[in-house]
Amino acid sequence: MLSQIIKSIVKRNEPATIAPLGTSSHTYRVWPHQIDYNLHLNNAKYLNVLEHARWVLFRENGWFKYLFAKRLNVVVASFEITFIRELNVFTQFEVRSRVLSWDEKYMYVEQRILVKGKLSGHIIVKIAGVRKGKRALTPEICEIVGVDYNQAQPQAALDNWAAMTQAKRQLGEESI
Secondary structure (H helix, E strand, O other): OHHHHHHHHHOOOOOOOOOOOOOEEEEEEOOHHHEOOOOEEOHHHHHHHHHHHHHHHHHHOOHHHHHHHOOOEEEEEEEEEEEOOOOEOOOEEEEEEEEEEEOOOOEEEEEEEEEOOEEEEEEEEEEEEEEOOEEEOHHHHHHHHOOOHHHOOOOHHHHHHHHHHHHHHHHHHHOO
16 A cells, blocks of 8 residues: 555546545456455455545545645545455446545445446445644544535435444343
């Protein structure tokens, strides 16, 4: 990922190529060094590909430039991934990434993996803002990148995810 950081810093002043809430699309291929015993893309390698696609998203929508200027980092707080179809060796696939929504604490990025137009994987990534080790809330991030905080679209899937996360916390506290 060091190459993506360097590339993003070098290209930070280039104009955005998609709208701030637009969809970024990038094509990949499964190579032999990325496969597991079943000749499928290894689960850990999925995470590398998805991380790369998010760097591309934030470069293409112009957000990286603004976040970099304010020394604000966005970090993965959690993610939910569903594997629908395997990605076999040499398979070409597309990752479509977009900022789905946000709440006061987090932004949510949706990523879809497609092979020949068919959905092969779906990911929602919860992202937190951090500056100098302290939390940056979403209204500040929206202001920095030029997006209206009140423009967030409600998503039932995010509400369900939040409820599941809360249930996990309660279960974890009970077992201690």
